[in-house]
Structures are given as structure tokens and as C-alpha cells.
Amino acid sequence: MSTVFMPKHIHPIYFNNVFDECLLFQNLTPNELDRLEGSAELSKCNEGEYLFRQDAPADFVYNVISGTVAIERIFSNGKRQIIGFLFPGDVIGLIHSEKYDCAVRCLTKVEVYKFSRKRLNILSEEVDHLKQNMEQIKSRIFSRVMDHLYVLGQKKALERLCFLFMQLLERLPGARPDRVDLYMSRQDMADYLGSTIETVSRSLAKLKADKLVAFPKLNHLQILNLAAVSELAEC
Amino acid sequence: MSTVFMPKHIHPIYFNNVFDECLLFQNLTPNELDRLEGSAELSKCNEGEYLFRQDAPADFVYNVISGTVAIERIFSNGKRQIIGFLFPGDVIGLIHSEKYDCAVRCLTKVEVYKFSRKRLNILSEEVDHLKQNMEQIKSRIFSRVMDHLYVLGQKKALERLCFLFMQLLERLPGARPDRVDLYMSRQDMADYLGSTIETVSRSLAKLKADKLVAFPKLNHLQILNLAAVSELAEC
DNA sequence: TGAAAATATTGATAAATATCAAAATTCAGG
């Protein structure tokens, strides 16, 4: 892995500014980071491609460096449910048995660090902070899925949309109220929110009409009234 | 822990016939089971009581021996979403950070083995099968939650109810098509299925009218047409 | 057992969302 263009005091694994967001590497010593880096491989994937498919052997754990992906689960009737969107700093593939039980589709060009799951597990035995980080990531994922369950179970279309927007604002690195880039299509939003594309579209129209949000471009969201959007999104 | 009434060849930790269902103890040697049992404490809880509340320190892991519990998450607006129902053999409290992010309410009298989480983690370092079992439990829980997400996102009230019935049939020890005991109230079902008590009630009426199910008693479900119920429930 | 309380069902209506169809907008490739 090339570290040629890296300032000396920044560890190569923190390249691309994922430092702040990347829970996996938190609290590790430079020495431990080196070991981790040694078992990582930088991997790239284009928009529309799949990082992995459902039922593929779950041999790798991925750490998103750049780009956005959708975790999706396809069901026997062909329908799909998007379980979540992941961004730089997020970790994929930690909670699986032998096979992945969902697929990961790239919504943009994506760069990931790819770890052998086996090796990461061995490493986590030796590096205490790594183990703790991995456990914390799992519990966060679970917590997030439970919020998602609540939203699908209890919230209306408009509120669901606000929930998504707040998630993006909080989790997308670099997102600010006046600039949230939506890398997913309206259909993706619908599949995440348990809704239809038409309902998403109408809810957007309502939010726009009420001046809670604006769309300078189709996929460039501005949150004009953060308090109101947050209120609607509230869990 | 008393083993007085235990046949000699059956390990005490397998008391109450949870053997088949209990993933946590699978593949452990009698010696390893002894160690595990040493750090367990049998604990009881009455119907309506809480095993633990949301935001309590997540110090224990529970293994259900008998009874049924509901995992519920309460939100700031007072609404609740039931995340799942757990039965004998199921494990509670494995995926949490320092605090429990949900509460566990007993739907019946409940007996659990209570393990110190810290101690269980230490033990899992030494007992390889235990660690594997714990990982497998986590991935199963996650897989189940993803099915749940799909059901809330994509299914209609009637189908949701069938989904619940199929889950009960598959997971409730001793459940058979002609005898599934519903330990939860209609309100609990609604809170699990992201619906209202009235809609649950009407869906039940429809299923009864169509002869897919019957209710000899209010909480004694009979699945008359398993194929049809299964078809409706299908993920 | 019998009355009160709790829970569940049913009815009428309103609200929310899905579906189908068409128009508008955006995007991609020459």
C-alpha cells in the first residue's frame, strides 16, 4: 500500500480523512495500526457494482474509505429492502455467519479497505482496543437497525423521509444543513423507507412547499428548517 | 445451583429441555459446560415484570430457560416498538454497548440463566465453541431483525400477522400447527408488527373467516392451512 | 359465582398510501 503522498505524522490508514469517523481504528497505537494495515487491501468498486452478493461466503470485512453503498436484502418474491446506507468510516460484514445475508451495492465509486475476516478476528484477540471497537460497531449497527424498525413500524411517509435526511446529515462526512448530497435514487429512498417512489416524491413536494427543505439540484438537499425536520424525524 | 433432581447423564445446564434449542451451549464439552454453569445464576421473573430496562447498565447476558419475553424499545414520544419475542433457548443482551438500548418485559413467568457479561466474554476467549456460538447467535439475531424490517417495510397487515405466526411456529418450543400458544396480547402483536390493535383484530377475523386459522381459545392459535399461512408470511 | 375491570372485536369514517397513467424533468451518448 503506497504511502508516498502521505504526510509523515499521519498514519497511512487514516488516509482520506476517515480519521474522525472511523470507529474501527480508534484508540489504536501506531504500531497496532501498522499490523492492521498489513492485513488490509485497498479495493475499488464502480457505481452500480456490487461489493458482494447475498449468500456469498462471508470472508471479508470492509471499511469504507470513500463513497456510499446500500445494504440490501432481496427476498424470494423479488422485492428488496434496503437495510441501510453506509458512508466513509463505516464497516461492512462484521455481523454474519458463513454467508453474507445481504448484498452491498455501490451508489457511487467506492473505495474500501478489505480485511480477511479470519485475520481480523485473530488480530482482535491480540489487540484489545480493536476488539472493543468491533463490538461497539456491532452494537451501533444494531441500535441503528432498531431505530429503522421503529420508523418503519410507527412513522408516516413524511416523517420517514425526515428520518433519512437527519441520518444523512449526521452520518455523511461533510454534510451540512445547506449541503446534503443524496447519492441514492428516489427508488432507493423508497426501498429504505418501506414506501413507494411516488409517495417519496409527494412527501418531498410537501416538504418543499412547506419550506422545510429545498433542492437546488435533484440530488442536492438543503435543510432549510432543521428544527422542524429534526422534530419530524425524532425517534 | 441444585442438581439434585437431575438424571446423572444429563448436564444440569440442560435442565428444562432447552438442549435442542439452546445455541449458546452447543458443542461444549461437559467440562466446559461446568465452567459456564459456574458463572451462571438462575433467576426468575414474573409476568409483567421487566428483566431489565432501557438504559440500564448492560452487565448481564441472559439465557431464557422457560417463558416468553418481549424486547421493546421506547421512544421519546412514548411510543414503543417491539423488536422481537424470545423463547426458551434464546439469548438476551449479547449485542449492547455499556447500556441496554432496549427493555425486556416478561409475557409469562420467566426463568433465565443470568451470566456476567464480562465473565462470559472472558470465558469465550478460552472456550472456542462458546465464542463461535455467541457470534452465531448475534448473526442470527441480526438476520431476524432484517426479516422484520422487510415485513414492516413491504408487507400488509394480514401478511404481517402470518409472518408472526410462522415465527412462533418455528421458534416456540413445542409449538405445532394445531397448537401455538400466543403469550402476547393483541396490543403486543400490533406493537411488533407496526400496526394497531384494531387492524390486528380485523386481520385475525379475516384469517378466521377464510379458515386459515382458528382460535379454540383467545390465545390458542391453530393453523388450519399451513401452506396458505406460510405463503402469506413468505419473506 | 358475579360484578367490575381489562381486553378484544366490530362498525363507521377519515386519513394515508398504493397503484396506474401521463406529463415533466434530468441524464447519457453521439
Next chain:
DNA sequence: CCTGAATTTTGATATTTATCAATATTTTCA
């Protein structure tokens, strides 16, 4: 920059579900 394809929005309508209210059933406990 233009044109056809893809995506998104909007419209009309049907379906589903929630809400409010009343009734029925079940449970509890004196």
C-alpha cells in the same frame, strides 16, 4: 447541444390502515 432513454413528478382513483366510538368478550378477584 441535441435526442432518446431513464428517472422523477404529478394526477386520478382504489386500497389499506388509522382513528374514534360502541359493543362484546374475557379475566380478575371479592
